[in-house]
Amino acid sequence: MxxxxxxxxxxxxxxxxxxxxxxxxxxxxxxxxxxxxxxxxxxxxxxxxxxxxxxxxxxxxxxxxxxxxxxxxxxxxxxxxxxxxxxxxxxxAKNADAFEITGYDRDAVPEYLGVWAWCDLEFHECCPFCGCFCGMHYQDASSMYHCTNCDALTDFSELSPYDDE
Missing domain, CATH: 3.40.1440 (GIY-YIG endonuclease)
Structure with a gap:
């Protein structure tokens, strides 16, 4: 509980x-x-x-x-x-629009809406899919990021790994 x-x-x-x-x-x-x-x-x-x-x-x-x-x-x-x-x-409790692209910096790198509505958190601190503070870990073998809590595997090219569900 x-x-x-x-x-x-x-x-x-x-x-x-x-x-x-x-x-x-x-x-x-x-x-x-x-x-x-x-x-x-x-x-x-x-x-x-x-x-x-x-x-x-x-x-x-x-x-x-x-x-x-x-x-x-x-x-x-x-x-x-x-x-x-x-x-x-x-x-x-993650922002419903977490990782929505809000703009691009001067080098054309996308800027994303934060995970938490009340503070900026980076994906290495907090999983944007389940909100766990285990963060997202880069895997060289797959060239993707992985959450050890919810098992999300993503390269962040899509908004959520669960969009198809």
Whole structure:
């Protein structure tokens, strides 16, 4: 059961983030959305063998920023180091348009939309397909990049390896 971070977005700024745990993050976001006048976004999650202890520790770490219950006044940028520190157990909810070409630099190299909506992440840090902080690893034999978590294999010539599904 992952420990999740769900943010309440107000005017494109996250003002409150809920730290909780659930077996189905998407369903939990929907349940929370019912009681919120502002859009809620899944920011990321951590898979853990002891999610109760992890959630408790995060609540202690942010106790001075608690607003009410499990809601805290923290910014997405403060969550990112926590997710990164978890390595292949940390995930970001990837931007739906991740790796969409947004333009080209002066050398005609494509510039891509980032993986995470709240911060720039490179593909060597975070898989743009599953959000895992294991990153994409270059394989000389195939001349492609591989994610050890979701097994995505790509040369980034297409938006997603799952487009045909």
């Amino acid at each position: 992952p420990v999740y971070f769900i943010g309440q977005v107000q005017s494109n700024n996250c003002t409150r983030i809920k730290i909780g745990r659930t077996g189905n993050i998407t369903r939990r976001r929907g349940q929370l959305q019912t009681g919120s006048p502002h859009p809620l976004e899944i920011m990321g999650w951590i898979r853990s063998d002891d999610e109760v202890a992890l959630e408790k520790q995060l609540h202690i770490d942010f106790a001075h920023r608690r607003q009410i219950g499990e809601w805290f006044r923290i910014e997405p940028g403060e969550i990112l180091p926590i997710l990164r520190a978890e390595g292949d157990s940390g995930f970001v």
